[in-house]
Amino acid sequence: MSSLQVTRGTRDITAPEIYYWQQLETTARQILQQAAYTEIRTPIFEATELFSRGIGEATDIVGKEMYTFNDRGDRSLTLRPEGTAGVARSYIENGLFAQGGVQRLWYMGAMFRYERPQAGRQRQFHQLGVEVLGSADARADAEAIAIASDFLQALGLTDLVVDLNSVGSAEDRVNYRQALVDYFTPFIDDLDADSRDRLTRNPLRILDSKDKRTQEICQDAPSILDYLSTDSQEHFAKVQLLLSDLQISYRLNPRLVRGLDYYTRTAFEIQSTALGAQSAVCGGGRYDRLIAELGGADVPAVGWAIGLERLVILLQQIATAPKANVDFYIVSRGEAAEIKSLAIAQILRKAGFVTELDITGSKFDKQLKRASNAEAKAAIIIGDAEIAAAQVQIKWLATGDQEAIAIADLVTHLQSN
Known part of the structure; x- marks a missing residue:
């Protein structure tokens, strides 16, 4: 199939x-x-x-x-x-x-x-x-x-x-139309089929033909500018x-x-x-x-x-392709951490940050690699230990620097950086 x-x-x-x-x-x-x-x-x-x-x-x-x-x-x-x-x-x-x-x-x-x-x-x-x-x-x-x-x-x-x-x-084209008919009629056997049909219906359309031979014939056709x-x-x-x-x-x-x-x-x-x-x-x-x-x-x-x-x-x-700009990429592992990660993602989004949440359940190193591939400014790392301490780890991907920040202070801290 x-x-x-x-x-x-x-x-x-x-x-x-x-x-x-x-x-x-x-x-x-x-x-x-x-x-x-x-x-x-x-x-x-x-x-x-x-x-x-x-x-x-x-x-x-x-x-x-x-x-x-x-x-x-x-x-x-x-x-x-x-x-x-x-x-x-x-x-x-x-x-x-x-x-x-x-x-x-x-x-x-x-x-x-x-x-x-x-x-x-x-x-x-x-x-x-x-x-x-x-x-x-x-x-x-x-x-x-x-x-x-x-x-x-x-x-x-x-x-x-x-x-x-x-x-x-429309009035200008009345005389021009007749001039085109007079010009194209001797070439009728050389025109493409569509142009032959247009000769009596709408000869201006012949000028728009894509046929190579018809285009050659059009080169010496009367100009509309002479009939304005x-x-x-x-x-x-x-x-x-x-x-x-x-x-x-x-x-x-x-x-x-x-x-x-x-x-x-x-x-x-x-x-x-x-x-x-x-x-x-x-x-x-x-x-x-x-x-x-x-x-x-x-x-x-x-x-x-x-x-x-x-x-x-x-x-x-x-130009190279523009990319979707990701501010923060949230990495989480562990049941409690994964539950809290979605809430934190929503908090950051409502604060105006472009936030991507990894929902693969992969190991931390694989999630961090995806954060790097997304060209995020930082990875927000949440594990069970962070949940127990009511905080997250912020890893700034450009420098590799990492810091622990209380969840309650996260938005304010990110807005100041």
Whole structure:
């Protein structure tokens, strides 16, 4: 009988890798709280219609990658493949727009897409994302990019560059769409199958193709920047001005369209040269029509998402794994000592010390070796003799010094050292 194993495209996250995850999660909360962003948690599955309408029928996500199923009530549900659509639905359903002003929201959690698993890309993956709803101001775009940059830099990442583009308004893309159709039609036999299908449905998606021959053809395709209206040009120019003022390096990439249909105007990716072919660590842009398309008010918005698996790969390349810090490791042997050891562990924990209690019942030398491996500051040693004297032995592991302290004075003594 074969043993049960993790499902293809999913993975367990254990120590020491888990410490990288905890590090980036803690850093994200700090950065986002400082910028007055509020956390939002949406369901892990939603009505399929939310994603088909919000993301777009012509995208690979909706067409090929979603985990969709019917529940017992014969309702079509989908495990969320991305976070923005769910946040938009929540914004509408919970009346957040009625609060007025700008809503700065962030989320972090698991997403699901049926893709070929590879380094940094799993079928169950995790994203950190922000959504700024209620502002058409270019400062919202620049702030979102700046927050992402702050977060990545706080983690110690330096080999980063922002790819920047504008995909214009819906009106801008009408003429651009026809220009793309005119350009790609003579190459129709050379395009990959997906791109041939997109030629009539959504030719902008051809620019996002990963097929090598199609990418070659795209090199000479018309640029969206030549089809922007005056308003879109002014908005894009202001975003660039703001990024320059913030000293955030960027490069214009007119082929950058992102993989989702809801984007308007600003589109961007933050790239890392350390990730090889899968170089994008953060992606996002403006989506001024999504809220209205989902049945809400006409609310402009901008946001981004960061793939955490890829980010952990980068962290592993630049730093050793953070460790859980243990202040004191409690070693005990003997029935009375073992009973008292748990009470002492709880006392130390409530006093704010990170305390690990050895519950193996091993000999003292083995327990002390584990205390050393845990890199604790000191081992708290409790035997029957210590219990009889109402005290413990403290062995400071860095120096080897050892002292006897009354149990009643233990917390005060440790706080002073």
